[in-house]
Amino acid sequence: MFLKRITLLQEKVPSTNRFPFSIPSIKNLDEIQLEKNVTFFVGENGSGKSTLLEAIADKCEFNTAGGGRNNLYDVHKSESVLGDYIRLSWLPKVSNGFFLRAESFYNFATHIDELDPSILSAYGGRSLHEQSHGESFLSLFLHRFKGEAIYLLDEPEAALSPARQLTFLKIIHDLASTGNAQFVIATHSPILLGYPEADILSFDDDRISKIDYEMTEHYQITSYFLQNRQRFLSELFRDDDE
Template identity: 70%
Template sequence: MFLKRVKLLQEHPAFQQNVYPFSIPALRQLDKLDINQSVTFFVGENGSGKSTLMEAIADRCEFHTAGGGRNNAYDVDASEAALANYIRLSWLPKVTNGFFLRAESFYHFASHIDDIGSVDAYGGKSLHHQSHGEAFLSLFQNRFGGKAIYLLDEPEAALSPQRQLSFLRLIHDLVKTGNVQFIIATHSPILLGYPEAEILHFSEEGIQQIDYEETEHYQLTRGFLQNREAYLRNLFM
């Protein structure tokens, strides 16, 4: 692991508890967040602050906040990373290599790669000329490696269940080298099943570590698969 802690700078002169992003309960209650595993998941409902914290970390890493690494410079309406100026990152040791994936703006990153003529670094085929899922896996397989930190916001968005399993294998192979760290915001019960990962739940009560079986993603998916008819009957009443 490289990134050890995220600290909220409440002494920042512009800090206001009831103004975005601190109007989000999980972020308003944040003091410090320790990262204890090589693979860490952020989970919680939409709007719970997962992506806001993720893009702030990416900004402090000097990654492109619309998606990319330190050397990817392109113009797009990127998120402003509203939280970035209010956090401090603690490293041991600090790494500068890595990548920030935002599923919602991946199209712009793919266009950037075409514009600079770097398709050879992504399997020799334009990311736009692959299916969405193929393009994601091409990115993971060709760009990920070395000593690096990878920040991924909903990577399952383009991955079928089978490709999510392939992605888990890729994570496993990289983590075994001891040179990479993953922080992943996800709604996928498949990805969340990665062994020994740390799962941090964003909610009205703040950010707490929970077990896989405690996640709503696991409980809801398991309940639905075991009793689909009852779930649908109650849903459509």
């Protein structure tokens, strides 16, 4: 593990009525301790999990449009306001890593195509645009992720089928189990959340708190649906039939 603690500099916050400090989970944030090599951020859309992940990437000096420190391009780059108001505590500090934004991965792939062709060896040997969305994500994970590094991933399941999410779990395990890699992942996937021994931080209920896998809404809804599909759908469509 490298990143140990995330602290909101409350004394510098200009106003809790302004975004992103108006987000309840961010407004009530004091300090987060990271205790595992794999940490998941979960919560409804708008709960603040991606906002905080982006701020961490900004403090790591990763390109907030996606990439690492050396990926310099400005297409749709996001300016993280929150990054100016958090402090990261490291032991030891690492500069290697990657920030994945599923929604802007196309722009990152275009950026890679514009560089020296020799760099493609770090991405599987061919353009990410010449691969399917899922293949390009796995090429990134398999070939670009290596060495002592921190990986910040925002909804990596967006391009991955359930089978490929399982493949990704194996990649996480192979990297994290060596002690040379740390992952912080914002996700809605009950498959990814099932990674053993990971910490899950919920951004719901107006605060950030640790939660067990079986207590996540992602697990509970998916489990109920799979075990009670007909009943679930009957309840869901009841108003339409009345």
